[in-house]
Amino acid sequence: MTFVALTPKPLVVLQGVAKSYNGTAALSPLTLHIRDGERVALLGPSGSGKTTLLNLIGGVIKPDQGAVTLDGIDVASLHPGRELAGLVGVMHQQLDLVPHLSVMHNIMAGRLGYWSLWRSLVSLVAPQEKPMVQDALLRVGIPDKLYERTSHLSGGEQQRVALARLLAQGSRVVLADEPVASLDPARAEDLMQLLTRIVSESNKTLIASIHTTHLARAYFTRAIGLRQGKVQFDLPVVKLSDNILNGLYNLSEGPAKAKA
Amino acid sequence: MASITSAKAQPKPRHSFFQGRGFLTLILVVAVLWSLASVNWVEDVVHPGGWSAIGQLVKAALTPELSASFLRLGVESAWQTVAYAVAGMCLALAIGFPLGVLASGALARSRGARWASAGGFRFTLGFLRSIHELVWAWLFVVALGLSPMAAVLALGIPYGGILGRIYADILNDVPEQPLRALRSSGASEWKVLLFGRLPMAMPDMLSYSFYRFECALRSAAIMGFVGVGGLGLQIQLSLGDLRYEEVWTLLYFLIAIITLVDGWSAWVRRSMTR
Numbered sequence: 001m002t003f004v005a006l007t008p009k010p011l012v013v014l015q016g017v018a019k020s021y022n023g024t025a026a027l028s029p030l031t032l033h034i035r036d037g038e039r040v041a042l043l044g045p046s047g048s049g050k051t052t053l054l055n056l057i058g059g060v061i062k063p064d065q066g067a068v069t070l071d072g073i074d075v076a077s078l079h080p081g082r083e084l085a086g087l088v089g090v091m092h093q094q095l096d097l098v099p100h101l102s103v104m105h106n107i108m109a110g111r112l113g114y115w116s117l118w119r120s121l122v123s124l125v126a127p128q129e130k131p132m133v134q135d136a137l138l139r140v141g142i143p144d145k146l147y148e149r150t151s152h153l154s155g156g157e158q159q160r161v162a163l164a165r166l167l168a169q170g171s172r173v174v175l176a177d178e179p180v181a182s183l184d185p186a187r188a189e190d191l192m193q194l195l196t197r198i199v200s201e202s203n204k205t206l207i208a209s210i211h212t213t214h215l216a217r218a219y220f221t222r223a224i225g226l227r228q229g230k231v232q233f234d235l236p237v238v239k240l241s242d243n244i245l246n247g248l249y250n251l252s253e254g255p256a257k258a259k260a
Numbered sequence: 261m262a263s264i265t266s267a268k269a270q271p272k273p274r275h276s277f278f279q280g281r282g283f284l285t286l287i288l289v290v291a292v293l294w295s296l297a298s299v300n301w302v303e304d305v306v307h308p309g310g311w312s313a314i315g316q317l318v319k320a321a322l323t324p325e326l327s328a329s330f331l332r333l334g335v336e337s338a339w340q341t342v343a344y345a346v347a348g349m350c351l352a353l354a355i356g357f358p359l360g361v362l363a364s365g366a367l368a369r370s371r372g373a374r375w376a377s378a379g380g381f382r383f384t385l386g387f388l389r390s391i392h393e394l395v396w397a398w399l400f401v402v403a404l405g406l407s408p409m410a411a412v413l414a415l416g417i418p419y420g421g422i423l424g425r426i427y428a429d430i431l432n433d434v435p436e437q438p439l440r441a442l443r444s445s446g447a448s449e450w451k452v453l454l455f456g457r458l459p460m461a462m463p464d465m466l467s468y469s470f471y472r473f474e475c476a477l478r479s480a481a482i483m484g485f486v487g488v489g490g491l492g493l494q495i496q497l498s499l500g501d502l503r504y505e506e507v508w509t510l511l512y513f514l515i516a517i518i519t520l521v522d523g524w525s526a527w528v529r530r531s532m533t534r
Contacts (some may be wrong), residue, residue: 058444080443096441098459098460100462100463112442112451113445113446117451124454165445169446
């Protein structure tokens, strides 16, 4: 026990967490500790439980058994407004912005969990916390787009606005479900660079499911391989070998049949 | 490509003339001609003396009454009609907007609450609009006398029901993804309404409200026939006196108002999407 006390307290803890849908196990009982500042890549074939895992950490779904705690607090007991929003935020695709609003208002939407209804209403005409919004936009690299209508921005710029909204939300854990799946390789690289820079600058913890293994190697610190709802490996990315990855994605049953 | 070539390769099935489309067309054309032939064009369609009346109407359309005193009457009654329509629309918005939001169920947290809210308020809106504005006008004239209040209430109540129903539908049809994103950043349903549903629904809601305002102008003119003043009353009086030139002047006023409102709504919608 003294050993545990010496290491930094883990920020995200899943303790014997399991989840099944209609009797099919999406996630077998699973225990996982993620420390502050880690960047975790979730790897694995489709249907391996990556999204389920992210949704459990984000408090979107509840586990059938076990508990998810963030900074020592059970996610189920957190108020969905400011408490949960301050701890965990989900990185969204550009489709999740409100196209009719200005960039400023879309970024402000990240503060709604903290604001009273009255303050939210007022901020539609008299913007609240504007310096913070401007700062967030500066950090994603498009400071001159503040008053632009969001639908007039390019896809890449909208992706940046979505990131700025996440910054405004100020959550300590950032979850992303295949953040670059819909982008071409160059743009995917760009976004991953921006995302990891922002996350490490503000000492946030990143947990993202990802399909491209070279992105996992380049931008993450730790890789967790999931297959049929079970953890296949949990390694620092430097120890990821092609052999291990082939075993994870191999279509035939079990990792033993993997041909390297 | 594959489907096109295979369709071409197949031999076209041959029908005889009596099975085909041509035969059906022939039957229909004969039936229509026969029915037209059976109409007594001289006496049944236009009553005796009707032709000369139509002639007078057309002539009057080209020579409307343009005397200064009548134009002043026209401006006054047009102004009165616009005032009824604006006041009626304000009442309709005051009824339709809150009821529409409630009828969309957007503020309800649980599924049961949403069902109850949507059901209850949609029923209320249905009641308001199932009675035509002219019928409301008769009822209010009976209750309140020939006062402007009767016209405004008669317009506002059914229009509130119509606006509310359409607002509820528009608010429900907004894309769900941005709303989910707002909820995940901790926004309550009220805030989701303010920052998601309403901004996304606003262009459609605005455009429909303008269309309804146009309808309200026409209805407000018709209200005159019940006796509450405005263009409709003057049209009725002039028709009674068989002064078709005056009728046309008043109709041109109505057309002018509607055209102005149409231009205004186009301008507002353009500036909203800019």
